[in-house]
Amino acid sequence: MKLTVDISKYPLADNYIEPIKGFIEQLHRHDGLHIITNTLSTQVFGDYDTVMAALQDCIKWSFQEYGKVVFVCKFLHGDLRP
Template sequence: MKLTVEISKYPLADNYIDPIKEFIDQLNSYDNVHVITNSLSTQVFGDYDDVMAAIQGCIKWSFEKYGKVVFVCKFLHGDLRS
């Protein structure tokens, strides 16, 4: 099953750009997902299990590294690119 997730990250810190960039870099380290970033959000595409594993790992990493962070996610069944 294919999945599309749109993620917006809001670090609760004065320096918010680095945590966002590093989160995107972490997502891009997963080979089985496709990541598209724009000025409003990051979109992740791929097989359901691969996308969920990547998001889970990256959100956990972000909480451990930066503490308080707000994530807003939208999940869509299927691949929005097609």
């Protein structure tokens, strides 16, 4: 099954750019994902299990690395690449 996720990260810190870039870099380390980043959010496309495993890993890494962070996600069934 294919999955599309639209995810936004809001670090609760003055230096917010570094944690956002770090999260996106961590996502790119996972194989099998198609990632599109824009100024508002990041879209992740791929197989359901692959996407969810990558998100679980990257969100956990982000909490451990940067502390308090808010993630806002939308999950859509299918590969909805533009």
